[in-house]
Amino acid sequence: MHSGTEANTVAGQQHRTPGPDRKTRSRRARGVVGFGHWWWALPGVLVVLAIHYVATGVGGFFAFTNWTGIGSFQLVGLANFQKILGDPSKILALGNTLFLAFGSVVIVNIVGLAIALALNRTLKSRYILRVLFFMPVVLSPLAVSYIWKFIFDFNGPINAILKSVGLESWQKSWLGDPTFAIWAVLIVIVWQQTGFAMVIYLAGLAGVPTEVEEAAAIDGTTLWQRFWHVTLPAIRPAVAISTTLGIVNGLRVFDQIMALTNGGPAGATETLATQVYKQAFSLANFGYGAALALILSAIILVFAVIQQRVTRGTES
Amino acid sequence: MFRYTSGSLIREIGVWILAIVFLLPFYFLISMALKPDAEVYTTSSLALPLNPTFNNFSSLFVASGQSNILLGLMNSIIITAGSIFGLIILGSLTGYVIARSTRRWGKATYYLFLIAIVLPAQLGAVPLYIGARTIGLTGSVWGMIFLYTGMLLPLAIFLYAGFLRGLGTEYEEAASIDGASRWQVFFRIVFPLLAPATGTVAILCGLIVWNDFFTALIFLGGSANQTLPVSMYYFIGSLVSKWNVIFAIVIVSMIPILAFYLFAQKRFIQGFAGGLKG
Numbered sequence: 001m002h003s004g005t006e007a008n009t010v011a012g013q014q015h016r017t018p019g020p021d022r023k024t025r026s027r028r029a030r031g032v033v034g035f036g037h038w039w040w041a042l043p044g045v046l047v048v049l050a051i052h053y054v055a056t057g058v059g060g061f062f063a064f065t066n067w068t069g070i071g072s073f074q075l076v077g078l079a080n081f082q083k084i085l086g087d088p089s090k091i092l093a094l095g096n097t098l099f100l101a102f103g104s105v106v107i108v109n110i111v112g113l114a115i116a117l118a119l120n121r122t123l124k125s126r127y128i129l130r131v132l133f134f135m136p137v138v139l140s141p142l143a144v145s146y147i148w149k150f151i152f153d154f155n156g157p158i159n160a161i162l163k164s165v166g167l168e169s170w171q172k173s174w175l176g177d178p179t180f181a182i183w184a185v186l187i188v189i190v191w192q193q194t195g196f197a198m199v200i201y202l203a204g205l206a207g208v209p210t211e212v213e214e215a216a217a218i219d220g221t222t223l224w225q226r227f228w229h230v231t232l233p234a235i236r237p238a239v240a241i242s243t244t245l246g247i248v249n250g251l252r253v254f255d256q257i258m259a260l261t262n263g264g265p266a267g268a269t270e271t272l273a274t275q276v277y278k279q280a281f282s283l284a285n286f287g288y289g290a291a292l293a294l295i296l297s298a299i300i301l302v303f304a305v306i307q308q309r310v311t312r313g314t315e316s
Numbered sequence: 317m318f319r320y321t322s323g324s325l326i327r328e329i330g331v332w333i334l335a336i337v338f339l340l341p342f343y344f345l346i347s348m349a350l351k352p353d354a355e356v357y358t359t360s361s362l363a364l365p366l367n368p369t370f371n372n373f374s375s376l377f378v379a380s381g382q383s384n385i386l387l388g389l390m391n392s393i394i395i396t397a398g399s400i401f402g403l404i405i406l407g408s409l410t411g412y413v414i415a416r417s418t419r420r421w422g423k424a425t426y427y428l429f430l431i432a433i434v435l436p437a438q439l440g441a442v443p444l445y446i447g448a449r450t451i452g453l454t455g456s457v458w459g460m461i462f463l464y465t466g467m468l469l470p471l472a473i474f475l476y477a478g479f480l481r482g483l484g485t486e487y488e489e490a491a492s493i494d495g496a497s498r499w500q501v502f503f504r505i506v507f508p509l510l511a512p513a514t515g516t517v518a519i520l521c522g523l524i525v526w527n528d529f530f531t532a533l534i535f536l537g538g539s540a541n542q543t544l545p546v547s548m549y550y551f552i553g554s555l556v557s558k559w560n561v562i563f564a565i566v567i568v569s570m571i572p573i574l575a576f577y578l579f580a581q582k583r584f585i586q587g588f589a590g591g592l593k594g
Contacts, residue, residue, distance in 0.1 A: 035416030035488060036409070036498055044410030044469055045425060051466035052432040055440030055447070062442060069446070118331050122324050125332070131581045132335050138577045138584060140527035142545045143566045146552060147341045150348065150361075150559050157344055157361045164362075191341070196588065203589035252436065255529045258549070273530070276438050281534055286442055293439040304434035 056297070062290040069286045080291035090292070093270040096182055097296070100271065101250030104189040105243050111190070112197025112242070117227075119198070120205045130202065134195035141192060145259035148188045149175065152260075175261050178268040185269055188256050193249075197242045204238025205231070244307035251300050272296040349373075349563035356560050372564035385565055387540075388547030389572070395460050395543055396525045400518050402465035403472040407517055408510055410469070411476025412502060416485070426477060432470035437531065445534055455539030463535065464528075468521045475520070479513035480506075519580075519587040526573060544569050 063080060067073035084090045115133060119126040136144060150156050152174035159171040175181050208231060216226045232239075254273040257263060263270040263278070272292055280289025344361065350368040351359065359366065376385045414426050444463070445454065453459030491505045492498075507514075529545040536542045542550070548569050552562050577584055 035485070036413045036502055038413060038417070038421075041410045041413040041425065044406045044473060045428070047406070047466040048429060048432050048469050051444065051463070052435050052440060052470065053428075055444045056435055058443035059439040059441070063439075115331070115334070118327055123328055123331065124324075125328065129331060129335055130585065131578070132339060134581075134585055134588075135339075135574070135577065137588070138523060138573055139570055140529070140545055140573070142527075142529050142548060143569050144341075146548075146562060146566050147345050150563070151341060151344060153361075153557070153559075155357060155361060155557075157340075160361045191338075199585050199589050248434070252438070255545075258529070259552075273438060276441075277530070277534070280442050281445070286446075290439065290442050293436075293442065297436045297439045300436045301434065 059290050060294055062287050063294040064291075065287040067286045069280075069284045073287065076287070080288050081295075083288065084291060084295065089267050089270065090275065092267060093272055093275045094295075096269060097251055097253070097271045097273070097299075099182065100186055100189060100253050101247050103186050104193060104250050105246040107186075107190045108193045108197045108246055109239070109242055112194045113201050113239075115194070115198045116201035116205055117231075120202065121210075130199070133198055136192045137195045137199075139192070141255040142259050144192050145188055145256045148184070148191070149260050152184050176265050178265050181261055181265060181269050185253070185256055185260055188260065189250065189253065193246065197246070200238050200242040201235060204235035208234040240307070240310045244303065244310065247303050248300055248307070251296065251303070272299075345563050345566060348559050349567050351560045353558075353560065356558070372560045373568065375561060376564060376568060385544070385547055385551060385568055388542050388544040389568070391457065391536075391541050392526060392544040393572075394457055395464065396522055398457070398461035399464035399468070399525045400522045402461060403468055403517055403521050404514055406465065406469055407472030407476050408507060408514065409502070411473045411480060412506060414473065415477040415480035429470040429473045429477075433474060437467060441531065441534060448535060454535050455541055457541050460532070460535060460541070460543075463531065464525045467531070468524060472517045472521055475517050476510065476513050479510065479516075483509060515583055516587040516590070519584055523573070 062073075064075055064077060065073045066076045066079070119129055123129070151158060153159075154171070154173040154176075158174065162168065162170050172180075174184050212234075213226060213230055216230050221229070252273050253271050254277065257269055257271055257274045258277075261269045263274050273296065276289050276293045276296065278289075279285045279292060283289075347364050348356070348361070349372055350370070351365040352367055352369045352371065355365055355367070410429075414422050414429075417423075417425075448454045448459055448463070453462070487505050487509065488501050491501050496504065527545065528543075529549070532543045532546045533549065536546055537550075548565055551565055555562055
């Protein structure tokens with residue numbers, strides 16, 4: 001094998017001396033230089049096929065069965081989906097999922113962009129501030145949620161602050177309040193994700209040429225006009241990446257709910273991801289849980305496709 | 317030299333105030349973790365501890381069974397390191413073959429991995445769990461390393477292939493003409509050139525594995541090989557409002573990743589900003 005490669009190389013070189021021929025060169029690049037063997041990719045392809053495609057396909061199949069995880073099962077058609085659509089608690093979980101995904105994306109991106117604009121270029125301590133604002137991103141959502149669980153606790157800092165400014169009547173157990181609990185979850189997600197959006201926008205802003213902004217400034221535009229007509233169009237790819245990643249991740253919210261409220265009070269903060277876990281793994285309703293997972297997956301895939309369209313649209 | 321104008325000074329002060337408010341949760345975290353039991357409810361949650369103590373931390377080291385934090389820490393380190401190793405080996409090899417392939421299947425395989433990145437894990441989790449249970453891989457460190465490697469492989473391949481496309485083939489051709497075998501070309505020439513991509517793969521994938529709760533809860537919950545987030549979840553579930561102990565656990569769980577982050581913050585931030593752009 002080895003000597004054969006050498007012999008071919010020599011032959012190729014001899015062949016080349018009369019004059020560079022495009023065809024032989026490309027054959028040499030492919031057949032002789034040989035960038036690896038095709039079977040190097042085989043383990044990776046097989047693992048991905050098994051863990052992603054086969055598993056997802058089988059999961060999709062279970063969505064149409066009444067399997068409990070053990071023993072036999074029957075095909076039940078669309079019964080699982082009818083049950084989901086007829087159950088107000090599942091509709092609430094769907095609504096919460098969408099609320100958390102879109103709510104967090106809107107706030108995270110506005111605040112993240114504002115911080116990125118403030119830190120961009122002219123600020124002296126921008127490097128240390130960037131490190132500080134990004135810090136929550138690397139922490140586990142579970143650990144972060146426990147800190148906030150205390151902050152929202154009845155004996156926690158929020159109520160202590162309210163008490164110190166004389167608003168004792170506003171005190172409450174924030175996570176135990178059915179209307180406020182979902183907002184509390186939203187705050188935790190926003191706090192953790194803002195640094196991520198900021199970093200994406202800082203990278204986008206670094207690519208905006210200063211000359212264009214300066215030229216616009218000389219032309220007498222206001223700060224807002226410059227942002228709206230110069231900066232924002234230039235960072236559109238960053239907006240697309242940040243918002244779509246935020247939505248795809250926001251739709252999967254699980255850790256924060258498990259740590260903060262476990263879905264309570266009275267199911268007010270359940271999401272599709274927590275319901276998938278509870279139905280499939282705690283209550284052994286594998287088929288029903290798979291049907292919920294299929295709905296969640298379909299929603300995520302729709303937004304992933306939109307992401308592809310949007311990013312491609314901004315490139316051209 | 318840097319000079320403040322009145323505008324930039326106001327902006328700087330404003331951003332610092334925002335940063336301090338933003339970081340207040342860390343103040344509550346540290347302050348509470350240092351309070352002795354007697355002060356948890358008698359002192360204001362805004363106040364610093366009167367008699368700071370490290371007892372909450374030392375109490376973690378005697379806990380055993382499902383809620384053993386140190387064991388969880390060990391398992392997390394082993395599983396994260398093993399997954400990163402597997403992702404670097406499989407990811408670089410597969411990414412290399414795909415990025416350099418001129419044939420049609422190379423492109424098709426690339427899309428196979430691209431779609432797998434966005435394919436949500438929730439639907440596959442159920443059959444994967446059944447499969448792993450059947451062959452006895454639930455609750456096992458090796459099973460978990462294999463699972464994470466497979467789950468994050470599309471992302472690793474995507475990062476490697478993207479990096480390789482921007483890398484010329486001159487070095488490989490030169491080495492090949494000098495008589496290096498394909499394995500030698502890959503391990504002596506290509507792999508060292510891939511170092512920046514390897515760093516991004518290690519940071520992004522390592523962070524996802526280290527912080528993962530959903531998969532670890534399903535596959536390791538209740539076993540002796542629980543990772544840190546799972547043992548933290550069970551431990552805290554057994555503590556009713558003992559915030560000082562809970563926060564000691566939270567701090568212990570955060571120290572490794574925070575130390576790593578502050579040590580290599582530039583690589584972290586670049587990895588996130590550049591790696592996910594694709």
